[in-house]
Amino acid sequence: MSILLRGIAKQFGEFAAVENINLDVPTGALIALLGPSGCGKTTLLRIIAGLETPDRGQVLFDGKDATSWPIRDRRVGFVFQHYALFRHMTVFENVAFGLKVKPRRERPPAGKIRKKVRSLLELVQLDWAADRYPAQLSGGQKQRVALARALAVDPDVLLLDEPFGALDSQVRHELRRWLRRLHDELHFTSVFVTHDQQEAIEVADTIVVLNRGKIEQCGIPGEIYDLPTSAFVHRFLGQVNELPVRMRQGRAHVGPLDISLNAAAASDGGNSIALIRPHEIEIGPEAAGWSASVLAVRVIGPIVRLELYAEGQSVSEPLEAEISRERYEAERFSVGQKVGLRFRRWQVFPADAALTTPPGAA
Amino acid sequence: MQSRVIAANYDMSDTEVSRAHSPRPRRGPKWGRILLIAAALSFLGIFLALPLLAVFVQALARGVGAYVAAVSDPMAWAAVKLTLRIAATAVPVNLVFGVAAAWAIAKFDFRGKSTLITLIDLPFAVSPVIAGLIFILIFGTHGWFGGYLRAHHIRVVFAVPGIVLATIFVTFPFIARELIPVMQAQGKDDEETALSLGASGWQTFWRVTLPNIRWGLLYGVLLCNARAMGEFGAVSVVSGHIRGLTNTMPLHVEILYNEYNYVGAFAVASLLALLALLTLAGKSFLEWRQPELRHSSRQPPDRTRRERI
Numbered sequence A: 001m002s003i004l005l006r007g008i009a010k011q012f013g014e015f016a017a018v019e020n021i022n023l024d025v026p027t028g029a030l031i032a033l034l035g036p037s038g039c040g041k042t043t044l045l046r047i048i049a050g051l052e053t054p055d056r057g058q059v060l061f062d063g064k065d066a067t068s069w070p071i072r073d074r075r076v077g078f079v080f081q082h083y084a085l086f087r088h089m090t091v092f093e094n095v096a097f098g099l100k101v102k103p104r105r106e107r108p109p110a111g112k113i114r115k116k117v118r119s120l121l122e123l124v125q126l127d128w129a130a131d132r133y134p135a136q137l138s139g140g141q142k143q144r145v146a147l148a149r150a151l152a153v154d155p156d157v158l159l160l161d162e163p164f165g166a167l168d169s170q171v172r173h174e175l176r177r178w179l180r181r182l183h184d185e186l187h188f189t190s191v192f193v194t195h196d197q198q199e200a201i202e203v204a205d206t207i208v209v210l211n212r213g214k215i216e217q218c219g220i221p222g223e224i225y226d227l228p229t230s231a232f233v234h235r236f237l238g239q240v241n242e243l244p245v246r247m248r249q250g251r252a253h254v255g256p257l258d259i260s261l262n263a264a265a266a267s268d269g270g271n272s273i274a275l276i277r278p279h280e281i282e283i284g285p286e287a288a289g290w291s292a293s294v295l296a297v298r299v300i301g302p303i304v305r306l307e308l309y310a311e312g313q314s315v316s317e318p319l320e321a322e323i324s325r326e327r328y329e330a331e332r333f334s335v336g337q338k339v340g341l342r343f344r345r346w347q348v349f350p351a352d353a354a355l356t357t358p359p360g361a362a
Numbered sequence B: 001m002q003s004r005v006i007a008a009n010y011d012m013s014d015t016e017v018s019r020a021h022s023p024r025p026r027r028g029p030k031w032g033r034i035l036l037i038a039a040a041l042s043f044l045g046i047f048l049a050l051p052l053l054a055v056f057v058q059a060l061a062r063g064v065g066a067y068v069a070a071v072s073d074p075m076a077w078a079a080v081k082l083t084l085r086i087a088a089t090a091v092p093v094n095l096v097f098g099v100a101a102a103w104a105i106a107k108f109d110f111r112g113k114s115t116l117i118t119l120i121d122l123p124f125a126v127s128p129v130i131a132g133l134i135f136i137l138i139f140g141t142h143g144w145f146g147g148y149l150r151a152h153h154i155r156v157v158f159a160v161p162g163i164v165l166a167t168i169f170v171t172f173p174f175i176a177r178e179l180i181p182v183m184q185a186q187g188k189d190d191e192e193t194a195l196s197l198g199a200s201g202w203q204t205f206w207r208v209t210l211p212n213i214r215w216g217l218l219y220g221v222l223l224c225n226a227r228a229m230g231e232f233g234a235v236s237v238v239s240g241h242i243r244g245l246t247n248t249m250p251l252h253v254e255i256l257y258n259e260y261n262y263v264g265a266f267a268v269a270s271l272l273a274l275l276a277l278l279t280l281a282g283k284s285f286l287e288w289r290q291p292e293l294r295h296s297s298r299q300p301p302d303r304t305r306r307e308r309i
Helices: A041-049 A091-100 A110-123 A139-151 A169-186 A197-203 A221-226 A231-236 A325-331 A351-356 B030-059 B063-071 B074-107 B113-125 B128-139 B146-151 B160-171 B173-186 B189-196 B201-230 B233-239 B249-258 B262-289 B291-298
Strands: A003-012 A015-025 A030-034 A056-061 A076-079 A157-161 A189-194 A206-211 A214-219 A241-248 A251-254 A272-276 A281-284 A290-300 A303-310 A319-324 A338-343 A347-350
Touching: A003 A041, A015 A041, A015 A056, A015 A214, A030 A041, A030 A197, A041 A076, A041 A157, A041 A189, A076 A139, A076 B189, A091 A110, A091 A139, A110 A139, A139 A169, A139 B189, A169 A197, A189 A197, A197 A221, A206 A221, A206 A231, A214 A221, A214 A231, A231 A272, A231 A347, A241 A319, A281 A303, A281 A319, A290 A325, A303 A325, A303 A338, A319 A325, B030 B262, B063 B262, B074 B113, B074 B160, B074 B173, B074 B201, B074 B249, B074 B262, B113 B160, B113 B173, B128 B160, B128 B233, B160 B201, B160 B233, B173 B201, B189 B201, B201 B262, B233 B249, B249 B262
Parallel strands: A030 A189, A030 A206, A076 A157, A157 A189
Antiparallel strands: A003 A015, A003 A056, A206 A214, A241 A251, A241 A272, A272 A347, A281 A338, A290 A303, A290 A338, A303 A319
16 A cells, blocks of 8 residues: 655644655555654654644545544554553464454454464464463564564554664564565565664665654665765764865865865855765875874774874864774774875765754764 | 764664663661561551451450341441442442543543643542532532422432432542553553554453553552542531431441440441451452463553563
8 A cells, every 4th residue: 555645744732743744655665764853753653553633734545535534444553662562461362452353244253363363473483472471572572473463454554663662682683674574575565663774774665864843855775875965864874974174275175185076065165064974984004195093993893993083183073984804904003003094985064054963863 | 063973883782772670689787677677567556457456356345246236236237238339339430430530631632631630639638528518518408509409309418319429529539540640651552552453442442441450440449449438527517417317337336436335336337347358358359360460460561661681
C-alpha cells in the first residue's frame, strides 16, 4: 500500500510538531524518518497510524483519503520502542490478540489461529517461548514478539517507532538485519522512526531527515551521506570537522589550504564554514599540506582515529581524522609527530547554519 | 567554532540501555538492626494489634453466650444488613466512577483536567460531618429540594438513600486515587497497540486496560469498601439514628456504647473488625492464587521496560 502525505501540519499548544510535510511512500518501500528528538518524526508516524489527527493536510492510503479513518480500519501494524506487550498474556496470547478480537464473522477458527501464531513465532524464532510471559523475555525477544503480533493481522503498512532504541548495540545490529530481511520477504510498506543515523543507513531504502518539524532532505542513504544539502544534514549523518573559511585574494581558504573549488557559498563574502568528514582528511608528510601535530591515536577495529591539532586552527577542539588500519600499520603515526593535512572532499555552508544544529544531536 | 563530532560510525556507546545495578544493601551493625526492628514491631503492636485484640477481648468479656446474644440481637442484625447493603451500593457506583475518572485523567488531555483532579480529592479535604450537613442542606425538609421531595413522598435524609449518598460522597476518591498513578505510569502504548490490532474500544478496555490495572483496582475497592462500612461522621448526620431502620453498624456501636452496653458495643465492633479482616484475607488469597499474574502486573512499569539482556 502506498502512503501519501499532503501538507501535514500538527501543533501541540504553542509548539509546532510538524509543519507542511509532503511525503510519498511507494508500495513496498522501507523508509526511515531520521532526526534529533523533538524534530517531529514520531508525531508524523503517529499521524500515519491514525494515533494523532493532523491539524491540516491529508493522509492518502493507495490514493484514498484516510485522514479521518480510525486506527483500527487502517490496517497498520504499529511497533513501539518499549514493545507495549500485554503483560498479563503469554507470548502466544499476545500474538493471537489481533486475530481473537476480530468480529465473529471474520474471526478464523481456533485451530487456524493457533497455526498462524505458531508460524509467526517460528518466523521470529521464538516458537519455544510461546507459553512465557513478557516479563520473562529479554528486550530483543520482546521486540520480536511485538513484531510478530503486529504481523498477525496481515497489515499493509508496518510502522515502527524507534523499534530498537531500547536495546543493546549487539542485539540492535542483529534485529536491524533481521527486519531488513523480513521486509524483503514479506513486501509490506514500512516506515520507521529513528534518531540513529547508522540504523537509518543500514536498514532503509530511503531516508527522510527531519529537523524542527520540516523535511531537511529526502533521498537514498548514500546520496544523503555524500551530498547533504544543508549543514544540519551533514552534521547529523556521521561525524564532521567544522572549520571557518577565510577569504584571501578572492580565494577561499581553510588554514593554508585553498578550497575555492567547492566554495561557491564562501565567495559571497559572508561567514562560511567548511565541513570535512574525518575519513576525508588525508595525512601525509609535513611539507605536503597543512602542518599539524598528532595529539592522540586510537585504534578502533579496522580503522584508526587520530586527533590532530593543525597549526593556527581557529577552533579549540582538535580535528578528527580516520585512516584505515593498513595505512596506520604502514605509517605508524605517533603522538607528537608532525604531519601535513589535505582534504579530499569538503562542503561549505553559510556559518549561521551552525546555529541551527540542536546540541547533542544523535 | 568547534569541530563537532556528532555520532560515531560504530556503536560504541548505548546510552538508551540503562542497567540498574542495585548494589547489595550494606549490612549495618547488628544492634542497630535489632533496635529498628524492635521499634517497628512495638509500634505495630501498640497501634494495630493491641486495639484489634482489645475489641475481641472486650466483646467476649462476659463469655461466648453474651457475645452470641449481643450479635443475634435483631437491632444488631438490622445494622449489619444495612451496612452491607450500603457498601454493596456505594462500592459499585464508585467503582464505575473511579475507573471512568482515572481513565479520563490518565489517558486523555482535556480542559479542566486539574480541576477534576482537585474535585476528586474534595471528600478527603472536607470533614465527613460537613459532607453530611451538605446533604441535609440539599435534601432536608428545609433544604433546596425539601419541598419537592416531600410533595412526592420521597425520603432522602434520615433514610437509606441519604446514607447511600453520604457514603458515596465520602468514599469516592479511593478507587480513582488508587488508579490514576497506575494508569499514568502505564501510559497509552498498550491501548494504542490493541486499537492498531483491530480491537474495539470495549475490547481494549476489557482485555487490556482492566487486566493491567486489576491489582490497583482491587486495592481501591477494598479501601473503598472498608471506608463505606466504617463511615461514621457523614452517615451519623444524615441517618437520624432510627434503630432497625437507619442505623448502620458504626452508629449502632456508638448507641450501645452510650447505653453502657459494652459487651453489645464491642460485639458489633468485632463484627465490623471481622469484616475488615475478611476483605484483607480475600485480597491476600487472590494474590496468592495467581502468583504469575501478580508478578507480571505488579512490576512497576519502568522496571519491565528496562533491558534485561
